[in-house]
Each structure stands twice: as C-alpha cells, then as structure tokens.
Amino acid sequence: MPMKLSNRTNFILTVALVFFVWLLLFFINGHMNTYMIRIVSLIGIYGVMAVSLTLINGITGIFSLGHSGFIALGAYTSALLTMSIHQKEVTFILDKVAWPFNSVQLPFLPATIIGGIVAAVFSFLIGWPSLRLSGDYLAIATLGFSEIIRILALNLRSITNGALGLKSIPQYTNVWWSWTWLLITVLFVGSLVNSSFGRALKAIREDRVAAASMGINIFKHQLLSFVIGGFFAGISGSLYAHWLTTIDPRTTSIGVMLTFNVLIMIVIGGLGSISGAIIGAGLFAILTEWLRFLEEPMKIFSFEFSGIAGLRMLVFSAMFVMVMIFWPRGIMGRKELTWNTLYSKLRRGSGESNE
C-alpha cells in the first residue's frame, strides 16, 4: 500500500528541489557556453507557454488554438515598452511611433507584467464571445482571433512597425528571468488546480451538464481559466521577445506555428498535467536544437551528404508520432509528478528487490 508523505515533508522536498534547480542554473550560467545558456532560458520560456496552455486546454478542456495571439500581444507590448525612445525612432521608418510608446521606456519587470495584463484583457475580450461555443467551433474561433491579432500587428504600422517588425529589442531574458517566471507560473497554476476552483475546472472538462448541475457557473469559470492562461501567455511572450530580440508578424515567428508548437509540447507531456507540460517543453526545446545536426553536411560511409533544410522537423514529427503510439495520452497522461507518486514508486521498487 503506497504511503503518503506528510505536507511538511512535501514542502521541504519542494523547496529543496527549487534550491537544487537554482544551483544547477547557477552552474550552467557560469560554466556553459552562450548557446547552452540560451537553450536553458528557452526551456523556461517554453515552460511558461506550455503550462499556461495546459490550464486552458488540459485542465479546463477549452480547445483553444489562440495561444500565439496572446503570446504576440505580450511580446509586442513589453518590447515596445523596454526599447529605448531613440531606438524606436530609428526602427520605425514607415510611420512614427504612436503615443504612449513614443515617450516611455520601462524596465523589464514592469514591461513584462504590463504585457501579461494586456494579453489578459484581450483574452477576456476574446473569451467573452467565443467561450459560448465549444469543441471544434471554439478552436476555429480562437484560431481566427489569434490570426486577427497577427493581421493587426501587420497593419497597425504606427504601433507595430508593420511587416518590418521590432528589431534590437534589449536582450534582457536570461536563465534567471525565464526560470523565475516559470516557477511563479507553476506555483500559481498549481495552487489554482489544487483548490476547489481546480476541481470545478476539471469537472467542466469531464462533463459540462453535470458540472452545471453541481452549481458551477461554466461560462465564468471557463473565462477565468482563459484569462489566467492568457496572462501567463503574455508573460511568456515578453520573455520570448527579449530572448529573440526581434519580432515580426510572420506566421512562423509569433504566429499560428507557435500555437501548434506549444500544443505539441503539452500533448507530448500529457494533456492536463502541469509537470507533463514542463517535460514536454524541455523535450521540445532540446530536441529541436539537438536535431540541427541533421541539417548540416555530413559524411556517412564516405558518402558526402549536403544538409537538407527542414529535415530535423521531419525527424521530429516522426518522434512525435512514436510518442503518440507508445503513450497515447502523452508521457504523464493526466497524472502529476509529485513526491508522493515518486515515493510510492520507490517503495514498490525496493519491495520487489527484497523479494
């Protein structure tokens, strides 16, 4: 029989883990090359994206494809706020920068939070009409809204600099920023999921009719989850913009492709699991980078191959299909990787070895 750990032990172990991860980050930051450090930061950013989409898609069961729209909102807002006034004047060659961006410059933290708030406000405005739909219709509606945001970014030249995008965004995002925001996101979303609100959200996912008959206002709870997810998507967008240092409204940068990438992360990790989302984000970031060797020229049995551009995505898709065959519900399913599950696994493992 699996025994449970006390709340106190759980707490101490969690603090120890966070401490250990921070120590590891300290080591990586000091001893690894810039390329590795950037990938580690990217894992944190992807983690925030994946966890926020997990809350919407996995926990509440809202099939939203509009995540990139909120990420883009956060990215543009915060980038416009952190860029220096002079830099903005230089960058905006088509139109002059509109108020208030032509006269403000903020530090990274407030800019990020404002980016999150803007994304949250828009997710409220988008969620209000579209959450009256469900299933595929909701997916199409949210996809449409995120495209509208992208098209607006393409055409509102006095704010977004149109198709030229924003360049020379200060590179503020480092491992500390991205992983601290990941920690905040996980703590917030995790705490929400483990409250009566989380139970209500899961109940809505399982059966809307029954959830309503349990006294849960489905629309308001879905909107709540959508807005919180939108807020953290905006935060991740800000981190992403200050990691990339250049953003533009192409579908492949901060467009629909990003939504599908985040969706791949949470499906690999397990739809409905926060720890799964982080695992998925880590795997995605590492694999897409590691597989780059496929696109370089290589020598196999003295045959020279020139690199094929895009081959890594092909291999990545094949890997994704394999995951879906062997773990149809993702690596974690809907389970969470907690100290209790690890502990009971360990006990079972040692019990078997004693026999």
Place this chain on the structure above:
Amino acid sequence: MRAMNEILKLDHVTMQFGGLTAVNDFNNHVREGEILGLIGPNGAGKTTVFNVVTGVYYPTKGKVLFNGLDITSLKPHHITHVGISRTFQNIRLFQDMTVLDNVMVAQHHEIATKDAEKYLVKIGKSKYGANSTWFWRSVFKLGYLRREKEMKDKALNILEKLGLRKLAAEKASSLPYGEQRLLEIARALATDAKLLLLDEPAAGMNPSESQQLVQLIKWIRDEFKVTIFIIEHDMKVVMGLCERILVMDYGVLIAEGTPDEIQENKKVIEAYLGEEWSHVAE
C-alpha cells in the same frame, strides 16, 4: 406527520419544441418531505419536466416555483444554489476524477458564491457566479486549507453514509455500475439540496439491487431531510417507494394518486397496455 406545504410547484407548465408539445399544461406540486414518483411510457415527457425544473429548458408557458420563489428563468447552476439537485438518466459522473473529488466538486458553489440563496431571493436572480476574493484566497492559500478540510470531511461523511468511503480514492470510471449510480446520488446530496430529482436511479439494476435502492432512498429522505421527486420505470421500485405518483402520457398528466389508486386507474392501464388490451387487465 410531515409538513404538507408545497416545496416545488409547476404552474401550468407547457414545453414545446417547434411543433412538438413535450409537456402540456403540467400543473402539480411536490410536497415537502414526500417521495413523489413520476411515471409514464417512453417519450411521455418525464425527463423534460426535470429539465424544465432544473433550468435546462425555459418553458414555453407557465411558471416553476420553489418554496414560493419563481425559478423559471434561472440557469442550471442557479437552480443548484437555491437547493434543487438532480441525477441523470445516463450516468454523468466526472469519470477521470476520484470518487472523493466528485463529491467535493459539489461543494465548490457554496464557497464560491456569496450567500447565493439570500441573494437570489432578494433580486430574483444571482448575478455573481464566483466570489472574487475567494479566488485569490484559494490560490494564495489564505484560510483555504481549513475550508478544504471542512469540505473533505463533509464529503467523506456523505460517502461513509452511502457506504462508498472505502472507494474514495478510486477513479469514478473504475466503479461498478450500481456504485456509480450511488455516487451520483452522493454528489447531488453534497450540494445541500432540499429537493432531489432522481432520473431512473434503478435503471440497469437487478431485482435485489433495486430493492436495496428502495430502502436506501427512503433512508436518505429521513437522514438528509430531503424531498424526493423520482422518475422510474421499474414498477416494483415505484410502488414500494412512492407515497404519491403522477402519471404522464404524451406530455399530459393523466393521473395522480397513491400507488394503490394508480394500479387501479383505467387511464393508466390504457396508457401502458393500449386501449384494446385494457379489459384484460380488469
């Protein structure tokens, strides 16, 4: 004897779907503390009556009154707030959640709404679904854990009473059929309902299970002080359980009375067996 005031009143309720009249001028009531049965052939409109009461449908004509309060236009979750809860004909559990969580979901509205019932009575309709301060308090765990423990204790208490305590950590989907039905009742009770609407609770049960169910429902009525309005096809269950029975056919209420009266009623026999066969029953 029990108080005889009407807890639920359906005042000339008519429900039409396009040209189809599913419920036609349904005018009756549920008395506080009684076990009322609603029977009738398939498609008679019984579940539609439940759906009108629980706010799934808005009736074409007529009003629904709960303790004198007009609840006709309330949404399903508001209906739960005023104290009506239901089970479903086809089981609708939160399959991927544990038995305990299934019951604890039912208590969410209690803490997330500002004294829903008083508010509803005052303005006739609740405007607020979620208490905003409670949201922040539950995320930052300010005074939350104590409340969580209360909810858990209450849920475990209900499970204990219905004999499901040992299954608390199991997934709802892994339960056998009869226990899933029982869990639906437990969940409905956990909303602090005063009126319980049971939609075919004995469906799919064998005779001995359904006899246990009869005893259990009577016991639930006395233990939890609830009124029970039940739709059932199993005549043994209906006759053994109900104090009063309503019979519907083609959306119309054709008979009302005690089980003995209903068994003798000519119209009821006609409805079930057809006109040409009713003489055989005599």
